[in-house]
Amino acid sequence: MITKNQVKYIQSLGQKKSRDIENRFIAEGPKLVNELITAENCKIVQLLALKEWIDENPSASDHTEVIELSDMELEKISQLTTPNQVLAVIEKIQWKNDPEIKGNISLVLDTIQDPGNMGTIIRLADWFAIKNIFCTTECADVYSPKVVQASMGSISRVRVEYTDIESLLIENNDVPIYAAVLDGSDITKMEKISEGIIVIGNESKGINTEMLKLANVQITIQGKGKAESLNAAVATGIILSHLV
Amino acid sequence: MITKNQVKYIQSLGQKKSRDIENRFIAEGPKLVNELITAENCKIVQLLALKEWIDENPSASDHTEVIELSDMELEKISQLTTPNQVLAVIEKIQWKNDPEIKGNISLVLDTIQDPGNMGTIIRLADWFAIKNIFCTTECADVYSPKVVQASMGSISRVRVEYTDIESLLIENNDVPIYAAVLDGSDITKMEKISEGIIVIGNESKGINTEMLKLANVQITIQGKGKAESLNAAVATGIILSHLV
Numbered sequence: 001m002i003t004k005n006q007v008k009y010i011q012s013l014g015q016k017k018s019r020d021i022e023n024r025f026i027a028e029g030p031k032l033v034n035e036l037i038t039a040e041n042c043k044i045v046q047l048l049a050l051k052e053w054i055d056e057n058p059s060a061s062d063h064t065e066v067i068e069l070s071d072m073e074l075e076k077i078s079q080l081t082t083p084n085q086v087l088a089v090i091e092k093i094q095w096k097n098d099p100e101i102k103g104n105i106s107l108v109l110d111t112i113q114d115p116g117n118m119g120t121i122i123r124l125a126d127w128f129a130i131k132n133i134f135c136t137t138e139c140a141d142v143y144s145p146k147v148v149q150a151s152m153g154s155i156s157r158v159r160v161e162y163t164d165i166e167s168l169l170i171e172n173n174d175v176p177i178y179a180a181v182l183d184g185s186d187i188t189k190m191e192k193i194s195e196g197i198i199v200i201g202n203e204s205k206g207i208n209t210e211m212l213k214l215a216n217v218q219i220t221i222q223g224k225g226k227a228e229s230l231n232a233a234v235a236t237g238i239i240l241s242h243l244v
Numbered sequence: 245m246i247t248k249n250q251v252k253y254i255q256s257l258g259q260k261k262s263r264d265i266e267n268r269f270i271a272e273g274p275k276l277v278n279e280l281i282t283a284e285n286c287k288i289v290q291l292l293a294l295k296e297w298i299d300e301n302p303s304a305s306d307h308t309e310v311i312e313l314s315d316m317e318l319e320k321i322s323q324l325t326t327p328n329q330v331l332a333v334i335e336k337i338q339w340k341n342d343p344e345i346k347g348n349i350s351l352v353l354d355t356i357q358d359p360g361n362m363g364t365i366i367r368l369a370d371w372f373a374i375k376n377i378f379c380t381t382e383c384a385d386v387y388s389p390k391v392v393q394a395s396m397g398s399i400s401r402v403r404v405e406y407t408d409i410e411s412l413l414i415e416n417n418d419v420p421i422y423a424a425v426l427d428g429s430d431i432t433k434m435e436k437i438s439e440g441i442i443v444i445g446n447e448s449k450g451i452n453t454e455m456l457k458l459a460n461v462q463i464t465i466q467g468k469g470k471a472e473s474l475n476a477a478v479a480t481g482i483i484l485s486h487l488v
Contacts, residue, residue, distance in 0.1 A: 116360065120475045129468035154471050188485060221485060224373035227398050231364045234481035237474065241432065241465060241482040 002048065002073050010048070010077040010089065016141045023092050025143035029084035030056075032153055037064075039156035041093050049086035050074060079145040092143060095159050099132045101172050103195055105244055106130065108165055110211060111138040111202040112232055118142065119150020120233035121200070126154035128240045133160045134168055134197075136208075165199075169214040172197065177215045179207055180239055184218030187242045198239060203232045219243075246292065246317050254292070254321040254333065260385045267336050269387035273328035274300075276397055281308075283400035285337050293330035294318060323389040336387060339403050343376045345416050347439055349488055350374065352409055354455060355382040355446040356476055362386065363394020364477035365444070370398035372484045377404045378412055378441075380452075409443075413458040416441065421459045423451050424483055428462030431486045442483060447476045463487075 012018040013026050024045060027036055030053060036042045037060065047066045049057075060066055074083045099106070107125055112118050118140040125133055140147055142160040151158075169177055179199045199215060201207030212218075221230060221238050230238070256262040257270050268289060271280055274297060280286045281304065291310045293301075304310055318327045343350070351369055356362050362384040369377055384391055386404040395402075413421055423443040443459060445451030456462075465474060465482050474482070 120478060123471050124474065124478060126469040126471035127465075127467035127474055152471070152473075154469075157470055221371075223371035224488075225370040225398075226401055227367050227370035227396070229396075230368065230371055230481065231477065233475065234364060234368060234478050237478035238481050238485040241485065244468075 002067060002069060002077070006067075007073075007076050010087070013089065014079055014145060016144065019092070019141070019143050024089055025092060025148060026079065026087055026089055026145060027148050028078060028080055028087045028145070029149070030086055032149065033086045033088045035153035036088060036090060036156055039153070041095065042156050043091040043094075044088050045091060046089040047086060048074070048077060048089075053085040080149070093156060093159075099134075099159055099161065101132065101175055101197065104131060105193065105195065106132040106134060106197045107236070108168070108197055108199040108211075109133060109135045109139050110165065110199060110207050111136055111205065112200065113138065113140055113202070114232075115140040115144050115146035116150050117231065117233040119147045119152070121236050122147070122151040122158050122160060123154045124233065124237050124240060125158045128244045130240070130244070131159060133158060134165060135160060135162050136165055137162050166210055166214065169197065169199075169211065173214070176217060178217045178219050178239075178243070179212055179215035180235060181206065181212070181218045181220060184220040186222050187219050187239055188222070190219065190242060193243050196243070198243065200232060200236050200239070203229055246311060246313060246321070250311075251317075251320050254331070257333065258323055258389055260388065263336070263385070263387050268333055269336060269392060270323070270331055270333055270389060271392050272322060272324055272331045272389070273393070274330055276393065277330045277332045279397035280332060280334060280400055283397070285339065286400050287335040287338075288332050289335055290333040291330060292318070292321060292333075297329040324393070337400060337403075343378075343403055343405065345376065345419055345441065348375060349437065349439065350376040350378060350441045351480070352412070352441055352443040352455075353377060353379045353383050354409065354443060354451050355380055355449065356444065357382065357384055357446070358476075359384040359388050359390035360394050361475065361477040363391045363396070365480050366391070366395040366402050366404060367398045368477065368481050368484060369402045372488045374484070374488070375401075375403060377402060378409060379404060379406050380409050381406050409452075410454055410458065413441065413443075413455065417458070420461060422461045422463050422483075422487070423456055423459035424479060425450065425456070425462045425464060428464040430466050431463050431483055432466070434463065434486060437487050440487070442487065444476060444480050444483070447473055
């Protein structure tokens with residue numbers, strides 16, 4: 001059973017404003033939720049689930065409040081087109097230490113607004129063992145339900161921070177900065193790197209000129225066909241697979 | 245002005261069944277429509293547009309019927325969340341010759357169901373000058389509005405065919421077949437190719453075992469992190485950037 005106020009509260013976490021005030025977000029579906037339950041840095045506040053999920057996960061209630069729901073109740077609180085057994089209310093992820101930029105590879109995202117792309121890029125970073133993603137505030141919110149679902153649990157392993165990117169690049173000017181542009185060096189001919197900040201821009205607008213000025217190397221994925229641009233997540237994947 | 249029957253007809257083209265019967269599809273927005281108008285193999289049947297688009301494209305009516313619409317009328321026929329000036333009814337694309345597989349690089353898609361991924365892969369093929377994509381019938385329909393919009397005009401340059409893939413692979417067994425799997429040869433260490441059929445499978449189910457048996461080389465994008473899989477479009481992009 002769930003009260004009207006609880007329904008309202010969970011629905012409100014679909015909005016960035018409420019997530020920021022409450023410092024919480026939601027994640028849905030057995031695969032994702034079970035992964036986040038076991039993640040060290042994820043504090044689950046509450047689990048709302050169908051009987052079938054609760055029966056299959058008897059230890060879930062050891063550390064967290066578990067509320068049993070009917071299909072109809074789950075439908076009310078779910079952000080998915082097809083609600084999927086369980087919804088978790090989770091505290092925003094806390095990272096113990098400061099991000100290590102020196103000696104590592106980090107990603108910078110400038111105005112990646114599509115939540116699907118944002119989630120896919122987080123998964124990609126995880127795939128290539130990249131620990132940090134720094135975003136302009138124009139990027140999609142990492143805790144928006146669509147980003148959380150698209151990231152498939154990688155949000156617990158990749159730190160995503162929203163910050164003033166120009167200051168970040170200036171402060172870290174001893175780390176090489178690579179910017180993805182349309183007319184830079186051919187990415188397929190570059191050496192692999194072990195340290196660097198890779199800046200990915202918006203698909204249609206590219207990278208902000210002030211940021212671009214701070215880059216040391218401009219890199220490009222050369223096309224032979226007539227397509228005008230690549231999807232930002234695909235471009236990130238190609239760049240990481242050649243550089244990392 | 246547009247009649248109720250016209251509205252109904254155009255709405256029906258949102259469904260695969262109607263598109264197959266009518267042999268037509270729709271495309272929306274000035275950028276995409278203007279690109280398809282100039283494409284050699286696209287026969288525009290009808291343009292339905294706001295006055296502002298018609299004023300900016302006076303020659304559009306030279307070869308095609310152009311119907312002026314109000315904002316409200318466009319909203320009724322549009323498949324977009326935010327209708328965008330113009331909608332074109334187009335005949336399904338006709339390709340003059342048979343696809344050339346020998347001596348070229350082709351893509352095979354097994355059960356790529358997400359229309360966004362499908363459209364992104366078509367754009368990617370175009371970027372890397374790949375002319376042919378062969379799909380299992382479980383793949384998203386290339387003429388579905390979401391695929392058309394995501395492909396950004398690349399559908400006029402890349403041939404997408406739905407066919408029996410096993411027969412296709414058997415008939416072309418003199419062309420090397422590469423299959424993307426989880427434990428094959430590291431894609432970053434492979435030589436570039438000038439001929440081949442690259443088979444991409446469904447993100448969660450992989451490639452059908454019968455098809456896999458027909459492959460000559462199994463290829464993999466090696467990850468160092470903990471993410472379980474890559475988005476199918478991203479994986480295609482990485483593979484093409486290394487092989488092509």
